[in-house]
Amino acid sequence: MRVIAIEEHMLPRDIVQAAGIDLGLRAGERAAALDDLGEGRLRIMDEAGIDMQVLSALSYFVQDLAPAPSVRWNRELNDRMSATVQQHPDRFQAFAALPMTDPAAAVDELTRCVEDLRFLGAMIHGQTHGVFLDHPSVRPILDEAARLDVPIYLHPAPAPPVVQEAYFSGLPEAAAACLSTSGWGWHAECGMHVLRMVVAGVFEELPDLKIIVGHMGEGLPFHLERIENMLSPVVAGHALTVAETLRRNLYLTTSGYNSDAPLLCALAEFGVDHVLFSVDHPFGDSAKSTAYLRSAPVSDGDRAQIAHGNAERVLGLPLNSQGAA
Known part of the structure; x- marks a missing residue:
């Protein structure tokens, strides 16, 4: 069975140093693994039985820089990923990193990455200085993704400072850092971000736009019935309900989740066609x-769809050398 993992991060150490980036506690512990785009990464993939990684830069460190340095360093990250893909095209593909503080440049970079570098879409890390993806200023980026027929992977990122202060201040430093990010805060933030896009009518205007979120749906599958019952009646003028919109436009990945209850909930609420495999390397364990x-309690056919079939369809990946699953 072919296995394609689609949320697999990189961040080269020389770019970190040249851009003056502080990786912080969590990412800093994995700096070496983020830097490795060679034999070490391939060995981990081989040992785990992963045929392909779709690379994405852990680029929220440069996404919200001032426009000029953000454009420079996101382009450098994309060129670095492109070089890796060219060296191992059967093992790696990539999502573009975008300079979100300059929306016009982000459109140009998305177009370059998809049309020239043959990237599969883009990864955007949360809001940028309080600007979410429903804001009119970033609509050209979404328009271009829809035109190119590529997805945007919406990855969690730190909440705005006012939220950080309100919810996570006064706690031990390490615990607060985790609680505000991977321990809970990131997932609530990302799920809210998606719902903002629905409520604001983004998918009414762009019905073909594909959004991917990780971590088994950032809590949305578990809460979907409640969201539908409470939110849909007050969202006026849309052709679809909130749940119907999410089930049409949203795709989920398994990144960081390896247990039955979250998987079965995601499958029950969104269907197997909308669930894709990922690890969240190097923050997740590939093996x-x-x-x-x-071993998951699904049929072999559903397992193959999650492992590779949905990625091939949603991302436009070719079949393997045998032309089959």
Whole structure:
């Protein structure tokens, strides 16, 4: 069974140093793994049975820089990923990193990455200085993604400072850092971001826009019935309900989740066609993730769709050399 993992991060150490980036506690512990785009990464993939990674830069560190440096460093990250893809085209593909503080440049970079570098879409890390993806200033980026027929992977990122202060101040530093990010805050933030896009009518205007979120749907599958019952009646003028819109436009990945309850909830609420495999390398364990994929309580057909079939369809990836699953 072919296995394609689609939320697999990189961040080269020389770019970190040249851009003056502080990786912080969590990412800093994994600086070496983020830097590795060679034999070490391939060895981890081989040992876990992962045929392909779709690379994405952990680029929220440069996404919200001032426009000029953001354009420079996002382009450098994309060129670095492109070089890796060219070196190992059967093992790696990539999502573009975009300079969100300059929307016009972000449109140009998305177009360059998809049309020239053959990237599969883009990854955007949360809001940028309080600007969410429903804001009119970033609509040209979404328009271009829809025109190019590529997805945007919406990855969590730190909440705005006012939220950080209100919710996570006064706690031990390490615990607050985790609680505000991977321990809870990131997922609530990202789920809210998606719902903002629905409520604001983004998908009414762009019905073909594909958004991917990780971490088994950032809590949305579990809360979908409540969201539908409470939110849909007050969202006026839309052709579809909130749940109907999410089930049409949103795709989920398994990144960081390797247990039955979240997977079965995601499948029940969104259907197998909208669930894709990922690890969240290097923050997730590749071997543990593929072991769970192979043992999860789903049919072999559903397992193959999650492992590779949905990625091939949603991302436009070619079939393997045998032309089959």
